[in-house]
Amino acid sequence: MDSTSARGLAALVGDLGTERPPRYAALAGRIRRLVAEGRVPLGTRLPAERELAQALAVSRATVTAAYTRLREDGWATARQGAGTFAVLPRGPHHGAWVPGPADDGSIDLAHAAPAAPASVPAALATALEELPRFLGAHGYHPAGLPDLRARVADRYTARGLPTTPEQVLVTGGALHGVSTAFGLLLRRGTRLLVEQPSYPNALQAARASGARVLPVALDPDDPAAWLDATERALAAARPAAAYLMPDFQNPTGALLDVAGRERLAAALRRAGVPAVVDETLAELGLDTAAPPPLAAFGNGAPSVGTLSVGVLSVGTLSKVAWGGLRVGWVRAEADVVRRLTAVAVQTSLSGPVVEQLAACALLDGLDASLAELRAGLRERRAVLTAELRRRLPGWLVPEPPGGLVLWCGLPTPRSRAVVAAAERLGLRLAAGPLFGTGHALDDRLRLPYTQPPDVLRRAVGLLVRADAEATGAAVPDGPAGDPRAVSVV
Structure with missing residues (x-):
């Protein structure tokens, strides 16, 4: 223990x-x-x-x-x-980060998870039609279905990174891909450079591997300062790997431009540091499209032992389609994919065939469904931003160019107190410190705009009351909205 x-x-x-x-x-x-x-x-x-x-x-x-x-x-x-x-309580879990069923009608703004679009059941129906041709074999595909690997490769090629199916490993979502990459690159006591703030589950996966996290502060309004600090950290610490999100970074929404990617790739190359690049949100540009993947800029393929690794690009359908499918991938050089496959099969021999066939259908129609998804997210982002600025004028509410969340600044460090008060009101949030290390970020709160507009408005009403309770201020008059009257999806 x-x-x-x-x-x-x-x-x-x-x-x-x-x-x-x-x-x-x-x-x-x-x-x-x-x-x-x-x-x-x-x-x-x-x-x-x-x-x-x-x-x-x-x-x-x-x-x-x-x-x-x-x-x-x-x-x-x-x-x-x-x-x-x-331990965890028995029955439905109502904590801040571990997803649980919203059976009590609480509003969940802790997790940035869109509901499934109509394309998901249609894709599953197509998958069942395709399934008979696979039933005569054992059903194990450790690196993923060849059809799916080919489609993922084609999508990378279209985004500016020429890729073959042999360069793709299918995983059980992005976190499985990140954890598999960490299994290849990290050992107990080695260092992993990360952005601060960063994705909590990736930080936990790094800690579980025994690695020491090396955070570099990221201010979305000053990306040059982050690049300066990253260059210094790479040169001085020579970490075993870096975990990066250049595409609408979670949680800040920051987007690294072409010049920044060239500079970052060069810094990784000089330091000989491989990078795990999380591209979960890469195709969710709402105001602008993301540049080509960081791997397209090259970093001289730093080595791990005798293996030339370079950039490992991690993607998923969880945010552009539905998290319930649990389909993701890692894009790397073919020999690296073979090593990654050997790591992945230690915890999962193969992904489910039906979901991978559904993923093929979803990728075939992804451009059309993305257009609809982006339009809906723009509307929800506008609603949440406007409500927060109107009802909490003391908060800093920047509007990111893409992704799924707002990274709000609080007037004083009270994120954890607001989260505790909100949970009592039926609103689930994730405190700012969850996204970093130590005591940092208690003056920040991540708020997804993945819920419908009416739910977002009700959530802000509850948030206003929670903030007042956390600061000891007078609770505003008027109903905040009963979250249990909302059907949460």
């Missing part, structure tokens, strides 16, 4: 002095969110009450009451003589 030190957990919990009393409830809430977000892994033994009380400079009674609340709510379990351990 893993354990966390009192000092380590106290660092993650942060200063409790900004929380409204009772303090034990605030402590329990922070630990609960750390477990839900994966920053305190399931099964971790929590520190002894006396040690944590000393590290947090609170009374032991406060920690005892907090642990009791966690056990009562199902977020911890006590074992006689062994200690207290982090």
Whole structure:
């Protein structure tokens, strides 16, 4: 069993002095969110009450009451003589980051996940028509169905990166692709350069591999400063790999232009550092299209052992079609794909055939469905942006050129307090620190615009009330909207 030190957990919990009393409830809430977000892994033994009380400079009674609340709510379990351990509650999960069924009518703005368009059931029907020709064989395709690999390769070629089917590995979504790439590139104790903020599940995958995360601050309004800092970090630290999102970065929405990609590719080449490039949002440009993939600019194929790796491009249908399909891919050189396949089969022998056939149909019609999706996202982005600016004028609400989320700036560091208050009102959010390391980003909140406009308006009403509760301000008059009256998809 893993354990966390009192000092380590106290660092993650942060200063409790900004929380409204009772303090034990605030402590329990922070630990609960750390477990839900994966920053305190399931099964971790929590520190002894006396040690944590000393590290947090609170009374032991406060920690005892907090642990009791966690056990009562199902977020911890006590074992006689062994200690207290982090667990998930039984039944539907209502945490901030682990997706769960919205059976209580809560509004979910923690996850940027569009509902399935009409093209998904049509694609599944096509897949079932195609399925009989595969039933005579064993059904295992470790690198993916040849038809799907060919379609993914064709799409990369059309985007400016010539690709053959042998350069594509089909995965169970983007996170599976990222984790597989990390399995090839990272070892315990090695360094992974990441943007700060970044995608939480990728950060967790890196930590699970034993790698040390090396964050470089990213300001979407000043990409040159990030490039300067990245060049210095690559040259000084020589990390084992970099994890990057140049296309409508999650969560900032930043888009790296052609000149920036040329400069970044050159820096990776000079340092001899391979890159895992997450292109999950690359085709969701709302105001402008993304430049060609970073791999098209080359980085001299840095080596891992005797293997020349270069850029590993990760893609998925989760955001442009539907997350329920769990179909993604990694694009790399053919010999790298063979090595990646050997890593992938250690956890999954093959992806499901039906979903891959559906993915083929979806890719055949993707350009038409993307046009409709982008139009809907533009409308929802406009609604959420306007509502936030009108009802929370003290917040910084930039409008990204693409992607699925707004990366909002709060007047003071109170993201975690707002998230806790919102959850009590039936609005699920993900706190800013989830997207970074340490205590950073508590003055930020990521808000997806993937819900329908009426749901977004109701959500902002709840957010206004949550922000008032978190700051101790007077709660605005008038109904905020009952989230349980909304059908959430």
